[in-house]
Structure formats: C-alpha cells, structure tokens
Amino acid sequence: MIRNKIAGAGAILCTMLAFGVAEGHEFKVGQIEIGHPYSRAMLPVAKVGGGYMKLTNNGAADRLVSATSARAGSVEFHEMKMNGAIMEMRELDSGIALPAKSTVELKPGGYHVMFMNVTQPFKEGEMVKATLVFEKAGPVDVEFSVGPVAGEKGHGAHAEHGK
Amino acid sequence: MKPKKPFMLVAGAISGIFVLALIGVMVLMTNDTPRSGRFGAAFSLVNDQGEAVDRSIFKGNPSLVYFGYTHCPEVCPTTLYEVAGYLDALGEDGLPLKTYLFTVDPERDTPEVMKGYVTAFSDRITGVTGKPEEMTKVIAGWKAFARKQPNPSGGYSMSHTMDLFLIGADGRLKGLIPYGADHNEAVEKIRATLL
DSSP: OHHHHHHHHHHHHHHHHHHHHHHHOEEEETTEEEEEEEEEOOOTTOOOEEEEEEEEEOSSOEEEEEEEOTTEEEEEEEEEEEETTEEEEEEOTTOEEEOTTEEEEEOTTSEEEEEEEESSOOOTTOEEEEEEEETTTEEEEEEEEEESOTTHHHHHTHHHHOO | OTTHHHHHHHHHHHHHHHHHHHHHHHHHHHHHSOOOSBOOOOOOEEETTSOEEOGGGGSSSOEEEEEEOSSOSSHHHHHHHHHHHHHHHHGGGGTTOEEEEEESOTTTOOHHHHHHHHHTTOTTEEEEEOOHHHHHHHHHHTTOOEEEEEOTTSSEEEEEEOOEEEEOTTSBEEEEEOTTOOHHHHHHHHHHHHO
16 A cells, blocks of 8 residues: 555656656757657557647748657658648648748647657657757757647646636 | 618618628538438448448447547547547446547558557447448548548648537437537537437
8 A cells, every 4th residue: 555655656756757847848959949849648559649849940041851760760740730620631841941030839730740650659758859950950859758648638637728 | 862772772782792691601501511311321341349330330329420540649539538538427328329430541540450549548439440442431421521641751641520420329410529629518518419
C-alpha cells in the first residue's frame, strides 16, 4: 500500500516536472526562436505523430524547409484544414514560410510537423529529439516534449474549459 | 403617393432576392446534410476480429459511427476519446449502443491494426475494415466523405468527414455530432435521439 502511494506521489511529481519543463523550453537559431515544441503520446499501433511549436522570426524572411528525427522514418510538414465538417490534410512540400518579423504557430488544426513511420510510439513524458532545418538560419537540434494523447486532456477537463 | 411606389418596388425586389437566397441556402443545406433516410447500400466488410460485417449491423441496435483512420494524428484520436467519454457518461443507459470506427484507409488499416487502435480507447468500439471498394459503398451510403490526398514526398493522407453519425435501431440517421462538440450536449443528444 505504502509503496503504491510512494509510486503514485512519484508519478505525480514526475508529471509536474515534465509539465514544468514542457511549458518552458525554447530553442534558438540565428534570429529564429522555437518555442515549446511538443507532441502527443501515440496510441500503441499508431504510425504517425504530430508535432507543434511556435516559430518566432525576429530577422529577415526565412523558411522551415525540412526536419529529421531518429524516431521517425521521415518528418514532413502538413497542413490540416477544416472545411465544414470535413478534415483536409495536405503535405507542405516546400516547407513553412516564415516572413520577416513574424510568428508562425504550428498547432493542432493547422500547420504541424508529421513524424512518419514511427516504430516506437511516443510516450507521455519523454522528449523526442529532432533537427529542424531553416533555409537561411540553418539546422538546429530541438526536443519535442510528449504530452498526453490527443483528446485525453480535454476529456478529463470538460467541466473546466466548458467547450 | 408617387415616392411610395418606387420604394415599394425596391422593397419588393429586395424581399424577392432575400426569399430566393433563402431558398438557395435551404437547398444547399439539404444537399449538404447526410441523408436522414434509410441506409440502402449493400456491402461486405470485416470487423477487427476478422468476422464478416454487412449492412445488418446498422439495424437492431442504435449505433455511433465514425469514419476515421489510424494514420490520423489529431482529429480521430480526439473524437474516439470523446466517444469513450460519452459511453462512460451514459453508463448502463448506453449499453444498447454499438460503436463503430469505419476506416477511410482500409489499405493500411488491417483488422489487426484496427483492433489494437480501437481497444486503446474503449473495449466498446469495434473497428471495421475490408476492401476499399466495399468501404466506399458505406461512406457513400451515409453521404460521408473520404478522399486520398497523395503527399508530394510519398505516401498519402486522408481527408474525411469529422462528424460522428448517430444511427437509430431502425437503421436511419438520427443526427450528427460535429467535431469539438460540447461533451454534455453530445451526451444529451445521444440520449435524446438514440436511447
């Protein structure tokens, strides 16, 4: 019993730590800031995972052209669009444009990173290493913090967000 | 009297245009709404246990039907978690409900993949897959939408309807729950239309 409690407390502490880290982390390359890259825990058989982050370009126009990760067969950029009741997905094969002095957010329901052919599904709490390559600013190593499975968070917090 | 006539004419013209526009919108909406009639298409698919599935699954029990796929990073897992939440919230009242995930990507979603996927959400969701041309019949039969979107760098994504279909025990569509619907409203809608 006591051991369970300790394990429980440990789990909560780990979650809090992971959450704390996840909220804060940021990367920088040249004039580009990469704020809070995060992903979601994947289901046991899922092969793809989304990645999200906020790109702030404080310099001249640039472009996120490619990405790689040892955890994925390939990494692509996709755009999700909701057209009425239809979800449309397409690959952005020329990458994601970052106009001068602008912020572009990769988020659920919009632009996002797609980790393809993931063999070992992402687990909540882990950090997934990846390299982003910008046309002008060059490459930068980042880590995507893995949060709960899509929908799971909303599921528990309905009363709160009332949405 | 004179100035009144042109005004009447203009007013009449405006209301005429308005009525026409309204009719147009109504026609568009009717075309847009999945049919509320009976499901007519015959099809032959398999569930995640490899057992044969045909149109009789839409009869005898009310059901929640979703068209999604496992290579879907956001919308499908979110919806299926929501659905698991509806089933939890309904408790015993919801026991007559059957819940199905019809894959819009049957080429990659084998029965084994479907089994692993749906059971991650709930033991009450059944995956359905099979030959793509058979799946097309179900999708078209419910006036849902799915289209393969080739990726320039290889592979493909699927564009698809996000609504959850509420189907009565009589095999007729009773309503839709849109993506992002409020949990309580969705549960009430299921209660009101299916239970």
